[in-house]
Amino acid sequence: MAARKSKATPNPAQREDGSRSKKTPRGGTDLDARNSAADDLTVRLIRDSAQVVHQHIGQQRKPDLAFPIRSLKNVRYSEKKGYFEIGNQKKVRALTVNTVKSFAQTLRMMGLSKELVESNDFATKRDAYYQSKNWEEARFDEQTESDAVMDDIEAMFSLQGVSREQLRFIPDEHGGAVSGRLIVLDPDRETGRVERIDCTRFGSGAYSIPSLVEQLSFETDAKFILAVETGGMFQRLQSHKFWQTADCILVSMAGVPTRATRRFIRKLSDECKIPVYAFVDCDPYGVSNIYRTLKVGSGNAAHLSQFFCVPQARYLGVTPQDISEYELPTHPLQDVDIKRAKDALKNDPFFKLHKPWQQAINQLLQMGVRAEQQALAKWGLNYVIEEYLPRKLAHPEHFLP
Amino acid sequence: MAARKSKATPNPAQREDGSRSKKTPRGGTDLDARNSAADDLTVRLIRDSAQVVHQHIGQQRKPDLAFPIRSLKNVRYSEKKGYFEIGNQKKVRALTVNTVKSFAQTLRMMGLSKELVESNDFATKRDAYYQSKNWEEARFDEQTESDAVMDDIEAMFSLQGVSREQLRFIPDEHGGAVSGRLIVLDPDRETGRVERIDCTRFGSGAYSIPSLVEQLSFETDAKFILAVETGGMFQRLQSHKFWQTADCILVSMAGVPTRATRRFIRKLSDECKIPVYAFVDCDPYGVSNIYRTLKVGSGNAAHLSQFFCVPQARYLGVTPQDISEYELPTHPLQDVDIKRAKDALKNDPFFKLHKPWQQAINQLLQMGVRAEQQALAKWGLNYVIEEYLPRKLAHPEHFLP
Numbered sequence: 001m002a003a004r005k006s007k008a009t010p011n012p013a014q015r016e017d018g019s020r021s022k023k024t025p026r027g028g029t030d031l032d033a034r035n036s037a038a039d040d041l042t043v044r045l046i047r048d049s050a051q052v053v054h055q056h057i058g059q060q061r062k063p064d065l066a067f068p069i070r071s072l073k074n075v076r077y078s079e080k081k082g083y084f085e086i087g088n089q090k091k092v093r094a095l096t097v098n099t100v101k102s103f104a105q106t107l108r109m110m111g112l113s114k115e116l117v118e119s120n121d122f123a124t125k126r127d128a129y130y131q132s133k134n135w136e137e138a139r140f141d142e143q144t145e146s147d148a149v150m151d152d153i154e155a156m157f158s159l160q161g162v163s164r165e166q167l168r169f170i171p172d173e174h175g176g177a178v179s180g181r182l183i184v185l186d187p188d189r190e191t192g193r194v195e196r197i198d199c200t201r202f203g204s205g206a207y208s209i210p211s212l213v214e215q216l217s218f219e220t221d222a223k224f225i226l227a228v229e230t231g232g233m234f235q236r237l238q239s240h241k242f243w244q245t246a247d248c249i250l251v252s253m254a255g256v257p258t259r260a261t262r263r264f265i266r267k268l269s270d271e272c273k274i275p276v277y278a279f280v281d282c283d284p285y286g287v288s289n290i291y292r293t294l295k296v297g298s299g300n301a302a303h304l305s306q307f308f309c310v311p312q313a314r315y316l317g318v319t320p321q322d323i324s325e326y327e328l329p330t331h332p333l334q335d336v337d338i339k340r341a342k343d344a345l346k347n348d349p350f351f352k353l354h355k356p357w358q359q360a361i362n363q364l365l366q367m368g369v370r371a372e373q374q375a376l377a378k379w380g381l382n383y384v385i386e387e388y389l390p391r392k393l394a395h396p397e398h399f400l401p
Numbered sequence: 402m403a404a405r406k407s408k409a410t411p412n413p414a415q416r417e418d419g420s421r422s423k424k425t426p427r428g429g430t431d432l433d434a435r436n437s438a439a440d441d442l443t444v445r446l447i448r449d450s451a452q453v454v455h456q457h458i459g460q461q462r463k464p465d466l467a468f469p470i471r472s473l474k475n476v477r478y479s480e481k482k483g484y485f486e487i488g489n490q491k492k493v494r495a496l497t498v499n500t501v502k503s504f505a506q507t508l509r510m511m512g513l514s515k516e517l518v519e520s521n522d523f524a525t526k527r528d529a530y531y532q533s534k535n536w537e538e539a540r541f542d543e544q545t546e547s548d549a550v551m552d553d554i555e556a557m558f559s560l561q562g563v564s565r566e567q568l569r570f571i572p573d574e575h576g577g578a579v580s581g582r583l584i585v586l587d588p589d590r591e592t593g594r595v596e597r598i599d600c601t602r603f604g605s606g607a608y609s610i611p612s613l614v615e616q617l618s619f620e621t622d623a624k625f626i627l628a629v630e631t632g633g634m635f636q637r638l639q640s641h642k643f644w645q646t647a648d649c650i651l652v653s654m655a656g657v658p659t660r661a662t663r664r665f666i667r668k669l670s671d672e673c674k675i676p677v678y679a680f681v682d683c684d685p686y687g688v689s690n691i692y693r694t695l696k697v698g699s700g701n702a703a704h705l706s707q708f709f710c711v712p713q714a715r716y717l718g719v720t721p722q723d724i725s726e727y728e729l730p731t732h733p734l735q736d737v738d739i740k741r742a743k744d745a746l747k748n749d750p751f752f753k754l755h756k757p758w759q760q761a762i763n764q765l766l767q768m769g770v771r772a773e774q775q776a777l778a779k780w781g782l783n784y785v786i787e788e789y790l791p792r793k794l795a796h797p798e799h800f801l802p
Contacts, residue, residue, distance in 0.1 A: 124775070127637075127782055170636065197603055206609040211636045
């Protein structure tokens with residue numbers, strides 16, 4: 001193992017900063033130094049924002065905070081960057097009699113983030129909401145309110161290259177499962193001692209991705225990452241050790257991949273320079289929700305895409321072409337499928353830019369059917385391992401973009 | 402570690418059988434011998450059923466198969482057994498002109514199970530459906546049909562102590578996450594070499610439970626298993642190594658626990674003789690769906706309860722009492738919550754039998770509120786680790802049944 005170690009691809013915060021931390025690193029490794037540098041930057045950015053507010057008050061001027069507008073209308077997509085980017089439109093929250101509560105809440109939420117970084121801890125959206133119950137007049141009455149404030153702060157700092165995870169806000173949802181030719185290095189949050197987690201050694205089980213993956217680094221000699229839609233297919237590939245014969249890393253997305261799963265794949269692929277192939281159902285949902293979200297992000301969370309999407313991902317299958325070539329059992333497209341496919345062709349910047357995708361989606365609409373990845377079981381339960389995947393993997397140049 | 406090894410609590414099939422396999426065990430361990438014995442029994446039971454059908458045909462009698470009725474009306478609950486049991490009502494499927502297709506499909510599905518056991522493989526419901534596409538006239542047109550046939554076969558063999566997993570039918574869903582003072586032993590399906598999976602060594606990540614857990618055994622010196630409702634709370638306990646200070650095993654259920662998660666907890670608790678404590682939200686859903694399903698099973702899948710429920714589980718919290726004692730932030734009960742609570746009191750054999758639960762649910766209805774487990778964050782993000790759980794764990798005798 002360990003042919004390729006994760007290279008010090010600087011994380012986004014470091015790109016902005018460039019400097020190394022002056023704090024004593026927790027464990028003395030490069031990794032710690034990199035994480036400390038990112039943490040220092042996060043704290044400095046929070047402090048800077050607060051100081052501007054403080055100065056304005058000192059000068060008897062009305063302080064304000066400007067947040068990017070989070071909506072599909074404020075999104076850019078270029079093939080070169082490879083992900084949905086948030087645009088330039090902003091909303092300004094000035095301190096007035098009417099906004100005093102939400103203004104105070106925003107500052108307290110930024111203060112919570114600073115505390116979390118300094119104590120090396122984290123909070124989910126739920127945690128943050130309940131924390132606020134002790135903020136007296138600044139407490140939130142509903143979690144939807146605190147969620148919106150957290151999203152705004154996240155969007156504001158994303159412009160400076162800081163991700164939500166660097167602010168120490170983590171998702172409530174679980175991460176995906178991983179197995180195969182990969183060692184994950186995870187420093188202990190207290191002692192800094194690095195745990196080496198060998199993903200070939202989980203038997204029929206797997207490694208479950210933590211909610212926060214920024215601190216991880218990797219060693220691998222795998223040739224590619226295979227991101228699999230369903231738990232059932234992942235279990236088949238894992239139990240038959242497909243990763244051994246194919247020299248790869250398997251990731252179970254279990255539907256639309258969670259944020260931690262996407263960030264994990266992105267970081268792993270970036271740092272170890274290995275390609276990512278997606279293996280999902282051939283239907284408008286698999287293509288335009290699961291694959292598109294994995295690759296370029298989603299419209300209403302474009303401020304996250306720079307960190308979470310995997311622009312290098314390519315689509316192995318199941319393709320409309322596969323349906324006829326492998327004579328797969330199909331289901332007819334429902335109205336909702338047809339609507340989703342037509343929407344993708346008409347409104348989605350990603351599909352509008354990629355001709356091969358327009359052809360594939362049109363082909364699917366003409367055929368009027370969809371097929372699940374497990375439909376390959378028609379030819380035998382392990383046909384997918386023995387025939388389908390090896391044939392596909394011999395020609396990555398045929399994968400859809 | 403390794404104070405307690407999993408004892409050879411015979412698995413259900415062995416209880417019926419008692420004999421050891423005559424096959425050469427795959428890896429030569431006790432575990433393999435036990436699994437082989439279970440496999441031999443499964444194959445023999447399938448063969449016996451088929452032979453009866455064959456004999457009847459030879460004698461020019463109409464063959465039939467009898468399946469237990471799967472519905473809430475055919476369910477028994479006794480505190481002594483501790484789980485919902487399927488009753489004695491049966492439906493008989495005789496071979497006639499009208500039933501010839503479903504009769505053939507049932508036999509083919511039993512044949513598939515036999516093949517899976519003999520090749521040491523497995524199939525999900527989806528897999529089985531697509532496999533049938535090669536059964537010519539016996540192929541299924543819809544997955545709902547093949548699911549129902551699989552459920553019937555499963556219910557029929559459950560009367561003889563054989564679980565769906567022994568038939569090698571596995572769920573499509575993912576398993577929960579585990580960390581803490583536990584070593585999982587998992588024999589390789591081809592070589593029989595046993596992988597030792599140390600659940601203290603996953604950093605901030607965790608062990609992801611496989612879909613099929615029958616082959617696993619355990620070593621542990623943990624004092625209890627803590628089954629946690631939300632991914633966010635699990636991540637907090639895991640990242641702060643709560644399992645180390647509390648000498649325990651953490652399991653993330655992520656809502657209603659999947660079948661693999663329940664079977665894993667049950668097997669671990671049975672074989673290592675350690676108690677199971679549930680830590681869920683204080684609302685009618687947490688109590689009557691998550692906890693009740695974990696402990697005694699669900700009404701419409703009672704034929705599974707003997708294998709999947711965890712009758713030894715007890716309810717640590719959050720209790721209605723905790724809401725007032727810890728002054729937790731609450732949400733008002735919605736109509737759907739109130740209906741669920743009243744249904745539980747009136748119709749659920751489990752709650753009808755346990756007075757302390759009736760009192761607790763009535764108290765919740767009177768208070769008119771619910772509270773999430775993360776509401777404890779009001780007192781500090783790690784209050785749950787430093788105060789709440791230690792106080793609770795000092796008095797397991799106060800846990801709800």
